Amino acid sequence: MEFGIVYHLFKNLFSKPMTVSFPYESIEIPKGYRGEHSYDRDRCISCGLCAKICPDKAIEMIEAPEKHKGKYPKKYPQIDLGKCCFCGFCEDICPKNCLKLTNNFFLSTFDKSSIIKMPFSEDKKYNSGARIQYSEFRN
Amino acid sequence: MKINREMSVLPKSNEYDFYFGPCHPGSGNFGVKLKVKGEKIISVLSDPGYLHRGFEKLMEYRLPLQNAMLSDRICVLESLAWELVHAEAMEELMDLEIPERAKYIRVIMVELSRIQSHLIWWGVLSAGIGFDTGFKIAFGYRDYILDLFADITGGRVYPAGYICPGGLRRNFPMGIEEKIGKVLDKIYEAVKYIETGNPTFLSRTKGIGVLKLEDAINLGATGPVLRASGLKTDIRKDDPYEVYNRFNFEIPVREEGDIYSRYMIGLEEIKESVKILKQAFEDLPEGEVILPKFKKPKLNMKIKEGEVYVHNEIARGEGGMHIISNGGVRPYRVKVRGPSFSHMIPVLEYLLQGAEIADVPAIYWSLNVCPADLDR
Numbered sequence: 001m002e003f004g005i006v007y008h009l010f011k012n013l014f015s016k017p018m019t020v021s022f023p024y025e026s027i028e029i030p031k032g033y034r035g036e037h038s039y040d041r042d043r044c045i046s047c048g049l050c051a052k053i054c055p056d057k058a059i060e061m062i063e064a065p066e067k068h069k070g071k072y073p074k075k076y077p078q079i080d081l082g083k084c085c086f087c088g089f090c091e092d093i094c095p096k097n098c099l100k101l102t103n104n105f106f107l108s109t110f111d112k113s114s115i116i117k118m119p120f121s122e123d124k125k126y127n128s129g130a131r132i133q134y135s136e137f138r139n
Numbered sequence: 140m141k142i143n144r145e146m147s148v149l150p151k152s153n154e155y156d157f158y159f160g161p162c163h164p165g166s167g168n169f170g171v172k173l174k175v176k177g178e179k180i181i182s183v184l185s186d187p188g189y190l191h192r193g194f195e196k197l198m199e200y201r202l203p204l205q206n207a208m209l210s211d212r213i214c215v216l217e218s219l220a221w222e223l224v225h226a227e228a229m230e231e232l233m234d235l236e237i238p239e240r241a242k243y244i245r246v247i248m249v250e251l252s253r254i255q256s257h258l259i260w261w262g263v264l265s266a267g268i269g270f271d272t273g274f275k276i277a278f279g280y281r282d283y284i285l286d287l288f289a290d291i292t293g294g295r296v297y298p299a300g301y302i303c304p305g306g307l308r309r310n311f312p313m314g315i316e317e318k319i320g321k322v323l324d325k326i327y328e329a330v331k332y333i334e335t336g337n338p339t340f341l342s343r344t345k346g347i348g349v350l351k352l353e354d355a356i357n358l359g360a361t362g363p364v365l366r367a368s369g370l371k372t373d374i375r376k377d378d379p380y381e382v383y384n385r386f387n388f389e390i391p392v393r394e395e396g397d398i399y400s401r402y403m404i405g406l407e408e409i410k411e412s413v414k415i416l417k418q419a420f421e422d423l424p425e426g427e428v429i430l431p432k433f434k435k436p437k438l439n440m441k442i443k444e445g446e447v448y449v450h451n452e453i454a455r456g457e458g459g460m461h462i463i464s465n466g467g468v469r470p471y472r473v474k475v476r477g478p479s480f481s482h483m484i485p486v487l488e489y490l491l492q493g494a495e496i497a498d499v500p501a502i503y504w505s506l507n508v509c510p511a512d513l514d515r
Contacts, residue, residue, distance in 0.1 A: 018279040027286065032312065034293040053436050055205035087208045087299035092308070093436045101293075 033103040034086040037079055041119050043098035046074035050090035050099055058083035059090060064120050076119040081107060153177050159499050161189045169483065169510035171503070175496060183491040185484045190514040198473040203229045204436050206470070207300035210460075213475060214512035215296060216259055219252040219288075220453035221512075222302040227380060228449040228460045229304035232442055241306040241428040242381045247419050248291070248302065249453075250412040251319070254326060255284040256454035257405045257412075260507045261333055264402055267500035268343040273333075280329040283322045291315060305433030316420055323413055333406050344399040348490045348502035351396055358489055359481035362456025363404045364506055368396040374452035386418045398505040405507065408454075441468055455479060455507045477512035484513075 020027055029035075051059040061075035077090075077099065090099050109115065153176060160170035170186035194213055198206045210225035211218030223245055230237060258281045265273025285295040290312055292298035301308050350360065355368040365372060373390045375383040391407035393400035444466040450459035456478025463472040483506070490502050 018282070030290040030293075030312070032293050032309070033289060034299065049438070052438055053202075053205070055201060055208050085208065085297070085299065086294065088293065088308075089204065089208070089300070089436050 029103045029105060031103070033105065034088050034101045036081070036102055036104040036107055037084075037090070037117060038100050038102050039077065039079070039117065039119060040098040041072065041076055043096045044076055044119075045096055046076060047095060048075065048077075049093045049095070050077050053089045053093045055087060055089065056083045056085050058085075062119070068120050072120070078119055079117040080115065081117060082115045154181070157496065159503070161186065167508075167510040169508075169513070171487070171491065171499070173491065173496075173499070178495045178497075180491050180494050180496065180499070183488045185488055187483065187510070187513055190510050192515065194515045195473050195475055198470060200469065202438065202468060203304045203440065203442065203470070204300060206473075207303040211297055211299065211301075212511075213477065213515060214453075214455070214479075214509045216256050216509060217252055217453055217455065217458075217512075218297055219248045219302060220256075220451065221458060222298065222300065223249055223381075224449055224451045224453070224458050224460050226302050226304050227451070228447050228462045229442070231447045231449060232445055232462060232464055233304065234443065235305060235430060237306045237430060238427045239382075239424045240426045243419050243423045244307055244311060244428060245302055246381050246383065246386075247319075247416060247423075248298075250415050250419070251284055251287065253454045254409050254412050255281045256507075257409050258284075258326075258329065260405050260454075260504070261402065264398075264501065264504045265340075267504040268340065270337075270340060276329065280325060283325050287315070287319060287322055290318065303429075303433070306427075306429030308429070310428045319416070319420070323416065326409065326413065330406060330409060341399065343498075343501060344402060344505075345397060346395075347398050347498050348494065348505055349395070349397045350486065350490060354489060355396065355486070358485040360456070360486050361478050361481065362452065362454075362507075363408065364401060364456065364482055364486065366391065367393050367401040367404045369394045374450055374457060378450070380449075380451060382419075383415075385422075386415050388414050398501055401505045401507070439468055441466060442470060450476070453478065455509060455512070456482065458512070475512075475515050477509075477515060479508045479510070479513040482506045483508045483510070 046061070048061050051057075051061050058080045059077045060080070062078045063069075063075055064072040086101065088101050091101050094100075155175060157173040157175045157180075158170060159173060161168055168189040170189070172184040172186055173180050174182040192212070194209060197209060201209060206229075207222055207225055210221045213221045258277045262274045262277025262281070265271070265277065288298060289295045292301040292309065350364065350368050352368045352370060355365050356370070360368070369392060371390055371392045374380075375388075376390060388411045391404050391411065393404055442464040444464055446461075446463045448459060448461045450457050452458075457476070458478055459476035461472075461474040461476070462470050465471045486506060487503065487508075490506075491499060494502060
């Protein structure tokens with residue numbers, strides 16, 4: 001038994017650590033990971049199913065602001081990432097595949113207003129396809 | 140300088156109150172109020188309630204699919220096992236026969252979940268007796284299984300309704316069998332670490348916290364705790380669910396009932412789970428994993444009127460769910476029976492009576508408890 005310890009000692013001296021040094025490197029994020037949502041408002045038909053199936057009531061259907069009303073007359077989903085549990089039911093139920101979960105897991109933010117994903121904000125950070133990306137953070 | 144003996148800070152008696160938890164890093168969100176005399180414990184009072192989230196009530200307001208998501212939060216470390224309990228209960232209420240492949244994948248996922256849960260058990264027990272390396276090794280090896288979960292379910296810890304009423308939300312991804320095989324080889328490495336007969340470890344665990352069989356039955360212990368006291372019982376054999384009756388595996392039993400025997404039961408169960416996984420992969424059939432009408436989430440699926448109780452062998456003991464439906468789209472009443480309730484209140488209070496302070500964390504974690512499924 002004592003020799004076992006010596007064996008492991010030498011083995012561990014020459015083996016790699018179990019962890020990776022985040023944020024300089026990251027483990028591989030698998031395909032189909034349930035991360036931040038991406039939303040395509042042009043394909044949305046405003047059925048509201050995503051808001052109805054959401055177990056945490058994180059999705060709220062809101063009206064478009066005045067300047068967009070001409071093109072988008074109905075209600076569109078606004079996602080509160082603080083409430084979201086990333087179950088992906090909204091993705092499954094969406095009949096037009098306009099709401100999808102991406103593999104962006106890096107959702108830490110210094111700006112609390114960016115937690116709510118608004119469908120009509122001009123600001124890039126609120127729009128579909130994420131705020132601060134992991135790759136941006138690294139550089 | 141003269142010292143006034145009467146004003147001395149020393150208490151007149153050596154009896155005092157001692158609180159283990161709820162903010163202790165080693166207790167989880169759970170407290171034990173101890174009255175000690177010197178080093179000996181003379182009275183014990185469990186103090187639960189710091190992690191109550193009211194799942195039973197929340198489930199009455201949600202659809203079965205949403206409840207599948209909620210059920211994996213009953214115990215963080217055993218999310219897949221609790222999802223299976225919920226899904227089976229719902230399927231029994233709705234009279235559903237799920238596809239064969241889904242049954243096999245359910246068994247594979249639940250056994251992987253059992254292995255990672257037992258690794259945590261070993262890790263926290265090591266931390267409880269002051270062996271921090273064990274804690275880190277256990278959590279390191281557990282991460283390999285979490286990586287598999289991320290690959291299969293899309294999330295590392297929370298599968299979010301992966302095992303849902305009607306089958307599974309996703310099929311296995313390509314090449315997962317080889318990945319699982321590699322991880323199982325690594326688990327064997329971890330088991331070698333666990334098997335080391337470190338004399339310090341043995342002296343801290345052998346003959347301490349002895350739970351005799353008669354007391355274990357009277358106090359309501361189930362699962363590995365009961366098996367460590369000498370009763371050969373396992374719901375996977377006694378009342379088989381899914382496809383467990385098709386696999387050959389042993390039920391590890393030990394007579395002593397002390398910390399060491401409970402710890403060895405956990406270790407042997409990891410080996411048995413690996414056996415089950417290998418057999419399951421050998422005869423894993425092809426085909427669909429979910430019933431056609433459950434493929435898209437539905438908002439108006441009615442649950443048949445009725446009442447059902449389903450119990451499963453989850454890593455910590457017997458986990459059960461009693462669901463009553465009055466024919467609506469949501470269940471009328473859900474009752475969750477977690478194994479930790481009887482382990483953390485009657486059994487723990489019984490074992491800590493007369494024990495020493497230094498053994499409190501060791502006895503506490505040897506029961507494989509989870510404050511989350513006690514409070515629910």
